[in-house]
Amino acid sequence: MLLLQKDWSRLLFAVTLGMISSVAQAEPRYVLEKVVEVSRHGVRPPTSGNRQAMQAGTGREWPQWLTRDGELTGHGYAAATLKGRYEADYYRRQGLLANGCPSAGAVYVWASPLQRTRATAQALMDGAFPGCGVAIHAAATEQDPLFQADKMGLVPLDAERARTAIRQAMGGSAEQVKTRFSADIRRLQAAVCLPQQACPAFEQPWEITQEHDGRFSINGLGTLSNMAESIRLAYSENQPTAQVAFGHGVNASAVAPLLPLLTARYDFTNDVPYIAQRGGSVLLNQIALALAADRTSAGAPPAARWLLFVAHDTNIAYLRTLLGFSWQQGLYPRGNIPPAGSLVFERWRDRQTGQRFLRLYFQAQSLDQIRQLSPLSTLSPPLKTEFSRPGCRQLSLGVLCPWTESMQRMRAAIDPTALPTVQYRP
Numbered sequence: 001m002l003l004l005q006k007d008w009s010r011l012l013f014a015v016t017l018g019m020i021s022s023v024a025q026a027e028p029r030y031v032l033e034k035v036v037e038v039s040r041h042g043v044r045p046p047t048s049g050n051r052q053a054m055q056a057g058t059g060r061e062w063p064q065w066l067t068r069d070g071e072l073t074g075h076g077y078a079a080a081t082l083k084g085r086y087e088a089d090y091y092r093r094q095g096l097l098a099n100g101c102p103s104a105g106a107v108y109v110w111a112s113p114l115q116r117t118r119a120t121a122q123a124l125m126d127g128a129f130p131g132c133g134v135a136i137h138a139a140a141t142e143q144d145p146l147f148q149a150d151k152m153g154l155v156p157l158d159a160e161r162a163r164t165a166i167r168q169a170m171g172g173s174a175e176q177v178k179t180r181f182s183a184d185i186r187r188l189q190a191a192v193c194l195p196q197q198a199c200p201a202f203e204q205p206w207e208i209t210q211e212h213d214g215r216f217s218i219n220g221l222g223t224l225s226n227m228a229e230s231i232r233l234a235y236s237e238n239q240p241t242a243q244v245a246f247g248h249g250v251n252a253s254a255v256a257p258l259l260p261l262l263t264a265r266y267d268f269t270n271d272v273p274y275i276a277q278r279g280g281s282v283l284l285n286q287i288a289l290a291l292a293a294d295r296t297s298a299g300a301p302p303a304a305r306w307l308l309f310v311a312h313d314t315n316i317a318y319l320r321t322l323l324g325f326s327w328q329q330g331l332y333p334r335g336n337i338p339p340a341g342s343l344v345f346e347r348w349r350d351r352q353t354g355q356r357f358l359r360l361y362f363q364a365q366s367l368d369q370i371r372q373l374s375p376l377s378t379l380s381p382p383l384k385t386e387f388s389r390p391g392c393r394q395l396s397l398g399v400l401c402p403w404t405e406s407m408q409r410m411r412a413a414i415d416p417t418a419l420p421t422v423q424y425r426p
Helices: 002-026 048-058 074-093 115-128 159-170 174-180 182-192 221-236 241-247 252-258 260-268 273-292 313-323 367-371 403-412
Strands: 030-040 107-111 207-210 216-219 306-311 342-350 356-364 383-386 393-395 398-402
Touching: 030 074, 030 115, 030 273, 030 313, 048 221, 074 115, 074 221, 107 115, 115 306, 159 174, 159 207, 159 216, 159 260, 159 273, 174 182, 174 207, 174 221, 182 221, 182 241, 182 252, 182 260, 216 221, 216 260, 221 241, 221 252, 221 260, 221 367, 241 252, 252 367, 273 306, 273 313, 273 342, 273 403, 306 313, 313 342, 313 356, 313 403, 356 403, 398 403
Parallel strands: 030 306, 107 306
Antiparallel strands: 030 342, 207 216, 342 356, 356 383, 356 398, 393 398
16 A cells, blocks of 8 residues: 555656646746837828928929828828737737736837827727727927927037038038939939929939028938838828829839938938937937836836837937948838838846847838738738847847847947936826
8 A cells, every 4th residue: 555655656746747847848938028119100191391392393293192291191090000919919929918908007108299100109009909098198299309309409419510420421422422322313203203394303402401400401312202202101001003103103113113212311311320329319218218127217218018109210210320220121222111110129038047138120011011901910920120249149039139238238329418308197
């Protein structure tokens, strides 16, 4: 009888040990602890100012949209909803979020005050948490120092230093740059100008200009890049191809060659390191504070598991420049920031060692995914580019970079004299 009890004890011990081993094997080694995401707004018509400049510059009317100029469209809302659903499904699979509506404090959304950003934030949350009524927070004023510090005059540029930095990025004069982009200019001109008719925007010389709010632009290039953006937005909106680039945007492969001047605009304004540091430090600082904290503290964002900022392409351009990150995705030109495209920061922890890591990537829907409102899934994902540098680990879940070094680099990129006060509302 005693021998039988010993045999049963050994069997029970073996079964228990096997169960513990199975659980340990099933438990993932790396845990997603926190996400901070910066998204661009979704599809919108041209702003009224851009529309006027494009029409004057081409001598013809540009197609009218059903939505008011500059505001998120219904199609843009639907496309952003699909992206929000895809992201939330991913975060649930990783254990960051529970099923159903988010628990109190798990998700916090802060949007730029404009209609297109607030509505995009709502769309992303409606896709992620349908029927849950996740609150969208924004400043009560028309501008927010977190997103528009440059426009508000809170981070003024040294004019001479900015001009020098832009010339350095150009590698010559503005007119020499225009010559280098002549093939792209001719291609766009053929798409938007009437044959044998004046098209003054393409005759305008390029020159570095300081705007009334202190920011810099490239006069001449600005209107052309806005034309390219409007063509991309019209195609993404699923407008009839006869209205996309006046019939020249028959498909994504025809639209893509009309977009490179968007890259030129970024290269010589938002992506200039000095300009990016002045304009982007305040947002990068808030991201760094959020990634490092597990509790809400004064001057920092709420300590949510998923912190979502909904902003503008200029904000993302500033950030990627400060981070030393660039991408070329699908048919888009280098460095393009499509509607609802987002820069994502993920904080991971190794269960075995306790070490933390930072994963950084940019993801966006393709031209046709937005146009066709294609559902996103693991089999049909959005475009994604991972940030990597020497010392980062390439794993099946993505590229994980050493936490301490990554945070040090991030903080070193911040200009401490360009940090206006940021306030959040509950």
